[in-house]
Amino acid sequence: MPLWRTWHNWHRPLVLFSATMVALTAVSAAGLALDDRVLVGARIWSKPFKFSVSFIAYSLSLAWMLSLMDRGRRAGWWAGTVVAATGAVEMLIITGQVIRGKRSHFNHQTPFDEALFNAMAVTVVVLWLATLVIALLLLRARIADRASAWTMRCGVALALAGAAVGFLMTQPAPGQVRGESPVVGAHSVGVPDGGPAMPLTGWSTTGGDLRIPHFFGMHALQLLPLLLMASAALAPRCARLADGRVRLRLVLVASGAYAALFALLTWQALRGQPLHRPDGVTLTAAALIACATAAATYWALRLPRAPGTQPPGGPTALPHKEVETAA
Numbered sequence: 001m002p003l004w005r006t007w008h009n010w011h012r013p014l015v016l017f018s019a020t021m022v023a024l025t026a027v028s029a030a031g032l033a034l035d036d037r038v039l040v041g042a043r044i045w046s047k048p049f050k051f052s053v054s055f056i057a058y059s060l061s062l063a064w065m066l067s068l069m070d071r072g073r074r075a076g077w078w079a080g081t082v083v084a085a086t087g088a089v090e091m092l093i094i095t096g097q098v099i100r101g102k103r104s105h106f107n108h109q110t111p112f113d114e115a116l117f118n119a120m121a122v123t124v125v126v127l128w129l130a131t132l133v134i135a136l137l138l139l140r141a142r143i144a145d146r147a148s149a150w151t152m153r154c155g156v157a158l159a160l161a162g163a164a165v166g167f168l169m170t171q172p173a174p175g176q177v178r179g180e181s182p183v184v185g186a187h188s189v190g191v192p193d194g195g196p197a198m199p200l201t202g203w204s205t206t207g208g209d210l211r212i213p214h215f216f217g218m219h220a221l222q223l224l225p226l227l228l229m230a231s232a233a234l235a236p237r238c239a240r241l242a243d244g245r246v247r248l249r250l251v252l253v254a255s256g257a258y259a260a261l262f263a264l265l266t267w268q269a270l271r272g273q274p275l276h277r278p279d280g281v282t283l284t285a286a287a288l289i290a291c292a293t294a295a296a297t298y299w300a301l302r303l304p305r306a307p308g309t310q311p312p313g314g315p316t317a318l319p320h321k322e323v324e325t326a327a
Helices: 012-034 046-067 073-100 111-140 146-169 211-218 220-237 244-270 280-300 320-326
Strands: none
Touching: 012 046, 012 073, 046 073, 046 111, 046 146, 046 211, 046 220, 073 111, 111 146, 146 211, 146 220, 146 244, 211 220, 211 244, 220 244, 244 280
16 A cells, blocks of 8 residues: 555654654754854754754654554554654754754763763663664564565664664773763764764764764665665566565565675774775675675566476476386
């Protein structure tokens, strides 16, 4: 059933939260246009802008997935509500710190700033656990279309892995000491935060950046379903894609490739390597992933043999002597 026909069944607290994020996106865009303050090398309103856009996609994806559950709906409703509530608290702290002209992440400069960061850290952990509950419920859900079911399961699992990268950012960077340094934690690896960065994303161009795998992993929740929707849209023109077993294979291949690329991006960032300047080892790993994905895609697109269908050559494809004996 098309998504637009089922929107009224989507998880309402998550839909409401996404609507408030749409409003915050507009406010943040206005802030980017009117407020010229810079914090840690970036326009001060860029963080709430990026977070609100990300939360729109994240919350709407979960709201849709929760509407498809046939069991554990009450637990799913509460888990989705917790995601919406903790996300709202996190965005409130981020936006409040922007208004104050202060860092929201890794800020231990004053007891108040530290309390806000600690509160935000707690909300992130609770949000992650609530998403884990949704992932476990999706594993138990009976969804008729297996390709759709595994798209959601793999998407949520990868989103959890991507979110978990955020915990690596809270570890002290070189020269930082817990309880003493005003800033403990960093997005960048090998270089200080606030250095030369890519436009729009703000990712470091001189060192590794854990925000890259963090972003990539979390948005598997949208990209994998989009792949499935594209294959379904092309099904009337391509007989192979009309077969549900082929679509399931493609989903599993895409999920495996996505997981491998996520692992590579995490490894690259942890080695302090900029995204756009990969070394030979990174390029070799990327080439291996590409070759394996191409081979697996070729296999996935082969039409499965219908039950009872004879292999090429039919029943007469027996050794010559056996054919004579049978005769």
